Amino acid sequence: xxxxxxxxxxxxxxxxxxxxxxxxxxxxxxxxxxxxxxxxxxxxxxxxxxxxxxxxxxxxxxxxxxxxxxxxxxxxxxxxxxxxxxxxxxxxxxxxxxxxxxxxxxxxxxxxxxxxxxxxxxxxxxxxxxxxxxxxxxxxxxxxxxxxxxxxxxxxxxxxxxxxxxxxxxxxxxxxxxxxxxxxxxxxxxxxxxxxxxxxxxxxxxxxxx
Amino acid sequence: xxxxxxxxxxxxxxxxxxxxxxxxxxxxxxxxxxxxxxxxxxxxxxxxxxxxxxxxxxxxxxxxxxxxxxxxxxxxxxxxxxxxxxxxxxxxxxxxxxxxxxxxxxxxxxxxxxxxxxxxxxxxxxxxxxxxxxxxxxxxxxxxxxxxxxxxxxxxxxxxxxxxxxxxxxxxxxxxxxxxxxxxxxxxxxxxxxxxxxxxxxxxxxxxxx
Numbered sequence: 001x002x003x004x005x006x007x008x009x010x011x012x013x014x015x016x017x018x019x020x021x022x023x024x025x026x027x028x029x030x031x032x033x034x035x036x037x038x039x040x041x042x043x044x045x046x047x048x049x050x051x052x053x054x055x056x057x058x059x060x061x062x063x064x065x066x067x068x069x070x071x072x073x074x075x076x077x078x079x080x081x082x083x084x085x086x087x088x089x090x091x092x093x094x095x096x097x098x099x100x101x102x103x104x105x106x107x108x109x110x111x112x113x114x115x116x117x118x119x120x121x122x123x124x125x126x127x128x129x130x131x132x133x134x135x136x137x138x139x140x141x142x143x144x145x146x147x148x149x150x151x152x153x154x155x156x157x158x159x160x161x162x163x164x165x166x167x168x169x170x171x172x173x174x175x176x177x178x179x180x181x182x183x184x185x186x187x188x189x190x191x192x193x194x195x196x197x198x199x200x201x202x203x204x205x206x207x208x209x210x
Numbered sequence: 211x212x213x214x215x216x217x218x219x220x221x222x223x224x225x226x227x228x229x230x231x232x233x234x235x236x237x238x239x240x241x242x243x244x245x246x247x248x249x250x251x252x253x254x255x256x257x258x259x260x261x262x263x264x265x266x267x268x269x270x271x272x273x274x275x276x277x278x279x280x281x282x283x284x285x286x287x288x289x290x291x292x293x294x295x296x297x298x299x300x301x302x303x304x305x306x307x308x309x310x311x312x313x314x315x316x317x318x319x320x321x322x323x324x325x326x327x328x329x330x331x332x333x334x335x336x337x338x339x340x341x342x343x344x345x346x347x348x349x350x351x352x353x354x355x356x357x358x359x360x361x362x363x364x365x366x367x368x369x370x371x372x373x374x375x376x377x378x379x380x381x382x383x384x385x386x387x388x389x390x391x392x393x394x395x396x397x398x399x400x401x402x403x404x405x406x407x408x409x410x411x412x413x414x415x416x417x418x419x420x
Contacts, residue, residue: 127408189375
C-alpha cells in the first residue's frame with residue numbers, strides 16, 4: 001500500500017512549541033525523518049553542525065542555490081536559511097515521511113514543488129495562551145514582543161494555505177494528533193492515484209476474463 | 211474548538227463491508243449518529259422501520275421530495291431511496307458527526323450541498339479479495355457476479371471524488387482508521403474558518419492594545 005513518504009511542513013506561531021513537537025514526534029514513531037536546514041549564520045553555543053543546522057559559508061550556500069540543491073531558501077537578518085533537496089528526496093523515496101519546519105513564506109514554495117506535501121500549522125490552545133507565549137517568560141523587551149505580534153498577525157493571514165490546524169495544548173496529545181493527521185494523509189485519494197489506477201485496470205481485466 | 215458536526219459519506223465496492231464498519235463505528239464511539247435512509251421498497255424479513263430504513267409509501271416519498279425534505283434521492287429498481295434532511299441537519303448542528311452510506315452517484319450531490327462533507331470510499335485490501343467478495347459465498351449466479359463487476363468498474367471510476375480510501379482488511383483496525391480520519395477532518399483549516407477569523411481579530415486587538 002505505501003510507496004512514497006509525505007513531505008510534512010510544520011509552521012506556526014512563535015512560541016507554539018513546534019520544535020519540541022517535532023522532536024517528540026520523530027522520537028516516538030520510527031517512520032519519520034527530520035529535515036535539517038542549512039544556514040550561513042554562526043552556530044550558537046551548544047548547537048552542533050548537522051543537528052540544529054548544517055552550518056556553511058555564504059559561498060557554499062550560494063553554490064547550493066545555483067546547483068538547485070535547495071528546495072527552498074530565504075534570506076533573513078543577513079543570513080541564508082534553506083532546505084537541502086537531496087536528504088528530503090532520498091527519504092521520501094525510501095517511504096519515510098519527512099518533517100520540515102519552515103516559515104510561512106516558504107510553505108507556498110514547497111507546495112508548488114511538492115503538491116502532495118501536507119501543511120500543518122501549530123497554534124497554542126487559546127489566544128490567552130498565545131499572548132502568554134508571545135510574551136515569553138517576562139524576560140523579553142516590549143519591542144521584541146511587539147515584533148512577534150506583528151509577525152503573528154502576518155502568520156495568521158497565511159493559515160488558510162495550510163491543510164490542518166494543530167492545537168498544541170498537551171504535548172503528548174498533540175504529537176499523537178500530528179501522527180494521526182500524517183497517517184490519515186497517506187489514505188487520501190490524491191496520494192493514491194497509482195493504487196486507484198491499478199484497481200481500475202484489474203477490474204477491467206476481471207470483467208474481460210468473466 | 212468543536213462547533214458543528216461533519217457529514218461523513220461512506221461509499222464503497224459491493225462486499226467491501228461498509229454496513230458492518232459503520233455499525234461498529236457508531237457502537238464504538240459516541241460522537242457519531244447514523245443517518246437512516248428512506249425507501250419505498252417493502253421491508254425484507256427481519257428489517258425494522260426506522261432501523262435499516264424508514265419504509266414509506268411512494269406518495270409520502272414524493273411529498274418529501276416536493277418539500278425539499280431530502281438532501282439526495284435516487285430511483286433504483288423501481289423504488290425510491292433518499293436521505294431525510296431534518297435528522298442530518300439537527301445532528302450536525304448539535305455537533306455530532308453524521309455517517310451516511312450512499313451510492314457513488316449521490317456523493318456528488320451531497321458535496322454540492324455540504325461542501326465540508328467528508329467522503330470516504332471503502333475498499334477490500336486487495337483485488338483478489340475484492341474478486342472474492344464480489345463473487346459472494348459461491349451462492350451467486352454468474353449474472354449477479356457480472357452485474358456487480360460492471361457496477362464496481364463504474365464505482366472505481368468515481369473514486370477520485372472521495373477524500374480518502376479506507377482499506378477494510380481487519381474490522382477493528384479499519385474502524386479505528388475511519389475514526390482517525392473523521393477526527394483529523396475536524397482539524398482541517400477549511401472546517402475552522404471561524405476559529406481562524408477569531409485568531410486574526412484577536413491578534414489585531416492585541417496589537418492595538420500593546
